[in-house]
Amino acid sequence: MKTYNIAVIKGDGIGPEIVNEAIKVLNSVGVVENIKFNYKEYLLGGAAYDAVGDPCPDETIKGCLESDAVLFGSIGGYKWESLPKEKRPESGLLKLRKELGLFANIRPAIIFDELVNASTLKPEIIKGVDLVVVRELTGGIYFGEPRYKDKEKAYNTMIYTREEVERIAHVAFKEAMKRNKKVTSIDKANVLEVSEFWREIVEEIAKEYPEVELNHMYVDNAAMQLIRNPKQFDVILTGNIFGDILSDEASMIVGSIGLLPSASIGGRVGLFEPIHGSAPDIAGEQKANPIATILSAAMMLEYLNELNAAKRIKDAIKKVLALGYRTPDLAEFDAKEVVNTSKMGDLIAKYVKD
Numbered sequence: 001m002k003t004y005n006i007a008v009i010k011g012d013g014i015g016p017e018i019v020n021e022a023i024k025v026l027n028s029v030g031v032v033e034n035i036k037f038n039y040k041e042y043l044l045g046g047a048a049y050d051a052v053g054d055p056c057p058d059e060t061i062k063g064c065l066e067s068d069a070v071l072f073g074s075i076g077g078y079k080w081e082s083l084p085k086e087k088r089p090e091s092g093l094l095k096l097r098k099e100l101g102l103f104a105n106i107r108p109a110i111i112f113d114e115l116v117n118a119s120t121l122k123p124e125i126i127k128g129v130d131l132v133v134v135r136e137l138t139g140g141i142y143f144g145e146p147r148y149k150d151k152e153k154a155y156n157t158m159i160y161t162r163e164e165v166e167r168i169a170h171v172a173f174k175e176a177m178k179r180n181k182k183v184t185s186i187d188k189a190n191v192l193e194v195s196e197f198w199r200e201i202v203e204e205i206a207k208e209y210p211e212v213e214l215n216h217m218y219v220d221n222a223a224m225q226l227i228r229n230p231k232q233f234d235v236i237l238t239g240n241i242f243g244d245i246l247s248d249e250a251s252m253i254v255g256s257i258g259l260l261p262s263a264s265i266g267g268r269v270g271l272f273e274p275i276h277g278s279a280p281d282i283a284g285e286q287k288a289n290p291i292a293t294i295l296s297a298a299m300m301l302e303y304l305n306e307l308n309a310a311k312r313i314k315d316a317i318k319k320v321l322a323l324g325y326r327t328p329d330l331a332e333f334d335a336k337e338v339v340n341t342s343k344m345g346d347l348i349a350k351y352v353k354d
């Protein structure tokens, strides 16, 4: 029997509800695939601030580094919005990503045939969409210095170094080699020097991957093209802030933000998290869709090279959707039965054994 030590960060808002379902599914698939998971919980975000006055305690960083992988829910909420920035939950998450060296965030957006009616777009436009956003995660305007705010002015700085662009470009081209061999690099090179620089380096790295077709797109056009014709994209390579925005947009192609998982990699240990936030508007109500987190757990299994277990989870999700079970976010779309967060987890945990 294989054993993995998983650092679990439930976080705030819907975080505990959705992570509980992912753990339920992991345990179930572990039984059939002979895998044991040892979970150890750590605090991050608002929960960590409330408990120890720090949104990213050292113990959490250490615990993650000592694990085989990290499963994370979400952080944030109204309660912590008026705190000074460094104490807010979001700063905790950014610090954790930086400390763990997670410079690459892989965000796949794959349409489930069972949900073609759930998209805000016409079925013929979205059927077959299978794209992945490769988002740079530890640089750009999120981290650039100087940064400043007073009553009269405020600024942030969008900085990328050569090394940062090269390494994320390699991740995107390698991803494309496993897929349909197309990279679209998204920037704002018609206005920003940092984007011009990004584009030049991406061009250089592309020479190492002659089989991969590369094109560039300005971010405003890309936002429109994603809605107009999402099937033109295979791998989207982009910086931190553009990737944040475009991946939330991509979730509506697929049908709900509650469906999009992600893998944050690049350091010694990978962290697996849904792309959405803590959804304070529905937290504690068992209304959240846990599928994004369960798919993140499947990405974690792929990272651990447990490919059969990962496939079982993805197949079980398809099966449950095909049977017509829907969480409230997808209730209007071919639902035979609307179920809560926990019941959705139960169903997926049941069908992973088939």
Ligand SMILES: NC(=O)c1ccc[n+]([C@@H]2O[C@H](COP(=O)([O-])OP(=O)(O)OC[C@H]3O[C@@H](n4cnc5c(N)ncnc54)[C@H](O)[C@@H]3O)[C@@H](O)[C@H]2O)c1
Binding pocket: 014, 073, 074, 075, 076, 077, 078, 090, 093, 257, 258, 259, 273, 274, 275, 276, 277, 278, 279, 280, 281, 282, 287, 288, 289, 290, 292, 329
């Ligand atoms: N990685 C993270 O932890 C992360 C990501 C994004 C936002 N946040 C934080 O979360 C808080 C709320 O932010 P927001 O409202 O802008 O974004 P959000 O993603 O939390 O919610 C946006 C909307 O989507 C819905 N939603 C999100 N996840 C869902 C799910 N699994 N099932 C069903 N509906 C879902 C919410 O109910 C809400 O209406 C903020 O504090 C923000 O900073 C955290």
Ligand SMILES: CC(C)[C@H](C(=O)O)[C@@H](O)C(=O)O
Binding pocket: 076, 090, 093, 094, 244, 275, 276, 277
């Ligand atoms: C909460 C916030 C810091 C975070 C980000 O912007 O990276 C979130 O929106 C995400 O997409 O994971």
Ligand SMILES: [Mg+2]
Binding pocket: 244, 245, 248, 275
């Ligand atoms: Mg985001």
